[in-house]
Structures are given as C-alpha cells and as structure tokens.
Amino acid sequence: MYWEFSRKSFQRAAAYRFDAWIRVISNIMLLFMWGFIWYGLYGGQDTVEGVSFEAMLGYILISQALQGIHGAGTPLWEIQERVRTGDIAMELLRPYDYPLRMLFSDFGSIAFYFLTAILPLYGLLFYLLDTTLPSSLYQWSMFVVSAVLGYLLRYCIELTFGLFSFWLVETGGVEDIFYFSISLFSGSVIPLWFFPGWLATLAGWLPFQAIFFVPNSIFIGELTGQALIHALLGQVMWLIVFYAVLRYVWLKASRKVVVQGG
Template sequence: MNAGQATRSDGPLRNLPAYLQIVRGRLRIAMTYRQNALFMLAVVILQIFILRKVWTALYGEAGVVNGVALTDVLVYLTIANLQSWAMQDLAVGSYLYSLVREGRIAFDILRPAGFVPQMLAHLVGGTLSMVLFATAALPLVALVGTLGPPASPAAFGYWLLSLFFAFGVSMLLNLIVGLGAFWTTEIGAFSMLFTLVSQFLAGALIPLYFFPGWLRTVAELLPFQATTFTPVAMYGGQLAGSEAVQAIGIQFLWIVLLAGAVRLVWSRALHRIVVQGG
C-alpha cells in the first residue's frame, strides 16, 4: 500500500479524537449540571407512574384486551418512556441557537472535523449521559412502573439491534430539529411541539397496536415509530421473526432518508450563513 492509499483509508478516522473529545465534553457538562437531568428524569418517572395507573384503570377486570395482557402493556410503556427520554436529546438545538445568535457558528464550521459530525458527536454524548442516569434510576423505575424480561432470547437480540437503528433515527431527527435554529429566533416552542408529537406518534403514550386503523397507518408512514415502538415491541415479542426483520429494514431505510434530509437542510442553512455574512 502506498502513502496516498494510506492517507485515503485513514481519512474517515482522522477526526475521531475530536469527536470523542466532544462526547466526553457533553458527559462532563451533564454531570456538572446534573440537577437539570435529574429533574427531567423525575418528570419521566412521574409520567410512567401516571400511565401505569391510567392503563390499569382502563383494563379494569379484563386481563387481556385485543390479545395483549395488561402486564405486557405496562412493561412496554415503562421501557418505551425511559428509552424515549434517553434518546430525546434536544439540547443540541439550544446549543445551535446560541451559536447562531452569538455569531460563534463560524468557528465550528471552520473546524476540520466537519460541522454536522460535530453535532452528531454532541448528540451521542448527550444520549450516553441520559443512559447513565436512566440506568441508575432503574430500581425506582421498577417501583413506580413495571419492568420485565424480554419475551425470549431472540426478542432480546432483535431489541438490541433495533435499538441501535432507533438511536440513529432519533439522532437524525433531533439534528434536523436543531438545525431549525438557522431559520427561527426561538427554538424552544418548536422543540416542545416536536417532543409532544413525536412521543405520541412513536407509541410512547399509547402502543401503536391500540391505534385506530387510519391513525396507525399515519404513524407507520412517519419515522417516529422507528425510534420507540419498533424496538420495544420486539422486546415484548409483539414483533418477531420476519416482521422484526422487516421492521429493522424500515429503520435502516429511515436512516438513509433522514441522512439525506440532514444533508439538504444543512446545505440550505450554510447558504443562509453565506447570505447573512454578505
């Protein structure tokens, strides 16, 4: 192998130390300002508790509704809400907004690591910090919610693989929302609306198998269900075998489509920066 080939092959990894530094930085920030993360985690735990009470009341004396047992629904809702919270890192939107507002965006763009990969590294660090908090809170979550083992070893394997793709879909969605900072002077309200819509259509509040036919069709045409319902339904065994493989394929397709959308949005955002700069 000649020197030119070695340089080309090492190209994608040459900025890895910079990305890891960003991830570590986000972890340090999360630990420094852990009160905010703990408050948000407390909100999620309260939501899990309320959902448990509501669904238990809805089931009443019926042990099974639409072929789904109450215990399975409660396990689904507990894992879905905890997973959704861990992956919903909208802090990158606030970070982008501050960069644009204060004019510091140029420094990040000029860095050789690439702007979009930098933002993805921020999202990875933010999600890892949330996973750490969520893992530490599992005993309390089990107390107020319902936790249980996966439906089978195969279901656990499907869940792990699907969770990886769900993380990819979630990161790209969060990045698209964050890039909205280039077009609006206030991103907080839009982020809140995105959280409400995505949680509902992802199946974090109501499992998709309880949606009316037309609403489930709408949800399945959008990427949100790929972040929550798909992996958690595999964990519980509602998606298995060929259906699980097909669902993972759909997750991969969403990653490809959303990556293209991120590239398009970023190119438009970069054009706005050039225009504003004269």
C-alpha cells in the same frame, strides 16, 4: 477527535448532578402517571386488544427509559440559540463536521444519564415489577439494534428541523410540529395497536413509529419473526433517507448564515 467531544460532554454532564436527580424524579412522576392511567384504562381486564397488562407495563417502562435517553441529547432550542447569537459561525470555522460533532457530544451526555439515572432506576423497576421482558439473547439483541436505529433516526430528523433556523431564525412553530408528531405518531405514549384503523395506517407510513414503537414492541415480544425483520429494514430505510436529507439541508444551511442583529 469526535470521541473527545463525547468525553467532554460526559464531564460537563457530571458537573451538574442536581440536573440528573431532577431527571430521575421527573421520570418517576411520569411513570406513576402513565402507570395509573393504563391501569384505569385496562379496568381490571387481563388483556386489551390481545395485549396483557404486564406487557403494557413493560412497554411503558421501556418507552419512558428510551424517551429519557433521547431527551439527554441536544434540544432543538439550543441549535436555534446558536444561530440567533452567531455562535454557529465559530462552529463553521472549525475543522470538523458540525452534525457529526453534535452527535458525538450527545453520546457523552447520554452515557452519563444512562449510567446514573436510567440503569439504576429502570433496572430496579424491572426487577421489582411483574412486567414482560425479552426472553432470549436474540430478542435482547434485536431490541438494542432497533433502539440504536431509532435514536439515530430521531437525531437526523431533529437536527434537520433545528437547521431550519438558518432560514427562519425563530423556529418555535417548527419545534411544536416536531414534538407533536413525535408524541402522537411514534408510539411513545400510546402504542399504535390502540389507534383507529385509519390513524394506525397513517402512522405506519410515517417515520416516527420507527423511533419508539418498533423497539418497544420488540422488547415486549409483540413484534417477532418476519415482521420484526421487516420493521428493522424499515428503520434502516428511514435512517438512510433522513440522513441524506440532513446532509442536504446542512450543505445548504452552511452556505447561508444570517445572524440576527449582526
């Protein structure tokens, strides 16, 4: 049943091809922006903090690719809108688990976006540009595992934040906190090794670095050996914690449905 949601979501995404092209164009614009910013920050130096510009370029590319995949899922505002309009009541009446249904629906839209935008665009860029790539099948495998764990972790955190709308109805401030935390502490924009010591320590204790920083670092070879295994175990630990939090919040939220205006 849940895979049918993925199939329908894939078909729905395919019906809006213009949106896919806009996403590709926005990805290219962001890549140019971050590429020139980091080129300026390196100032012609081969390495900064022990990280080469080629490795940093690979980090930027894979980070933008993963952000594009994450962004193809259901945003926070859509969950909030369903609560506000009362559509969430129909979801509660249907014979499926709503968080699981949302996850499989996201799989469909992500699959379409990956095949039509991410794979051709970034495949071409990695082919044309002199960047750092995984050098072994083991490194590729660990990157894929880490990227999947990072996505599932983000899904659990984002849906938990979205379910707060059952109590708050208007969650604009909650969304701002979530997206700010993701941008700053996940390493999606600035790798954690460029953070000041105290901020890097703080980010290391938060779950957000497990979303982008860990898979990105594995991809360019900055995370290897025992440190890689420990990072993967950390991702699994955070995923278990936030999945438990999500299930608890959903249990409480499903018993409290307040529809604004009705």
